[in-house]
Amino acid sequence: MSVKADFVRVEGEAAxxxxxxxGVVAIGNFDGxxxxxxxxxxxxxASARECGAPLVALTFEPHPRTVFAPAHPVPRLTPAAVKARLFSALGFDAVVEQPFDRDYAGLSAEDFIAGTIVQRLGARDVVVGFxxxxxxxxxxxxxYLAEAGRRHGFGVEVVEAYDEGGAAVSSSRIRTLLSEGEADAAAHLLGYRWTIEGAVGHGRKVGRTLGYPTANMVLDAPELLANGIYAVRVRRADGSLHDGVASYGRRPTFDDGAPLFETYLFxxxxxxYGEALSISIFARLRGEERFDDVPALVAQMDRDAALARELLAGAAPLSALDEAIAFSKMLYRPPAD
Structure with a gap:
């Protein structure tokens, strides 16, 4: 599996x-x-290879469920930039991030087909889930899509459900696993280690006084991940990889503040500071704890670091995608002020 060096990300109303x-167009939200x-x-x-056509993903931003229930936004497993990176690693030529609002949601099924699939994308074939x-x-x-394809001249292929252990693999199932700290089980359903991206910000700089300076990030969906200590692998913007150990939570020994993802790179x-990092989560080592004093905390941090080093030293890629994303270029951009 190779990463597309010329991958195109079509954002918003861009041409x-x-x-x-x-091209052959796969359509869906594809969160995760x-x-x-x-x-x-x-x-x-496979269809694109067979006919020599471009390979394109059509997805929607923001997640449609967030548009209909803005007070309860969907905790995104893969924000747009991470999702685009995964499409690139899967060999796609492009992703179209179709703006989704109530006006777009109000389009009839026929208008969606005529305006987006036919006019905007000129699709040769369309592939969707069942x-x-x-x-x-x-x-x-x-x-309905298959019948419209016959009228408009594009092919349609419908893919049946994919299950694991008798249960359908779903984004909601993976969210539940992550929220319970089951990072390895979530990775099994994802087919790769769950990966977050973000810019490093300033914290209280307590870690450096303990011998563990950390790169601090705020998660887009703080409720998505269980508090605790994690073995992680970090990719910097320059492409270098670093193993590490991370703490996610409220720092109960110190301030019990807002949730923060704090990563120590070995x-x-x-x-x-200010650099964008991509962090893949390999395993949860333990839950978050409050310690009576700093020496007890540091002693536990030493044990956590040793365990993370051992775990990561023996870790193998879960799949070709898991290996490819480790080396793929980040597409993250800091949000506008």
Missing amino acids: FPRALLG VHRGHQSVLETAA DFQFGARRSGDAA DFAGDL
């Missing part, structure tokens, strides 16, 4: 490149790009 017209999604994406990739629904009030489904010395 769709003419060179990608006539988990093994169930990968069955759809791999089907699209439960794909679209158009106002979800009036369109896979059967065998590293330097200033990371």
Whole structure:
């Protein structure tokens, strides 16, 4: 599996490149790009290889459920930049991040097909999951899409459900596992280690006084991950990889403040403030604890670091995608002020 060096990310209302017209288009939200999604994406990739057509993913930003219930936004497993990076690692030529608002949600199923699939993307073939629904009030489904394809001249392939252990692989199932600290079980369903991206900010700088200076990040969805100590692998913007140990939580020994993801990079010395990092989570070592004094905390941190080093030294890639994402270029950009 190779990463596309010329991968195109079409954001917002940006023009769709003419060179990608006539492609095979996989459509879905694809939050998590988990093994169930990968069955759809791999089907699209096989079709594109067979006919020599461009390979394109069509997804929606923000997540449609967030548009309909803004007071309860979906905790995103893969924000747009991470999702794009995964598509690139899967060999896609482009992702189109279609702006989704109530006006777009109000389009009829036929208008979505004519305006987006036919006019904007000029799709040769469309690949969707068995439960794909679209158009106002979800009036369109896979059967409707297939019939429309016959009228408009594009092919349609519908991929059946992918299950694991008798249960469907779903984004909600993975969210639950992460919130329970089951990072390894979540990785099994994802097919790669769950990865977060963000810019390093300033903390209280307590870690450096303990011999463990940390790179601090605020998670986009703080409720998504259980508090605790994690073995992690970090990719810097320059492409270098560093193993480390991270603490996620409220620091009960000190301030019991807002949740923060604090990562200590092994065998590293330097200033990371403001730098974007990609952090893959390998395993949860333990839950967050409050210690009676600093020496007890430092002694536990030493044990955590030793355990993380041992675990990471013996870790092998879960899949070709897991290996590819470790070496793929970050597409993260800090949010606008």
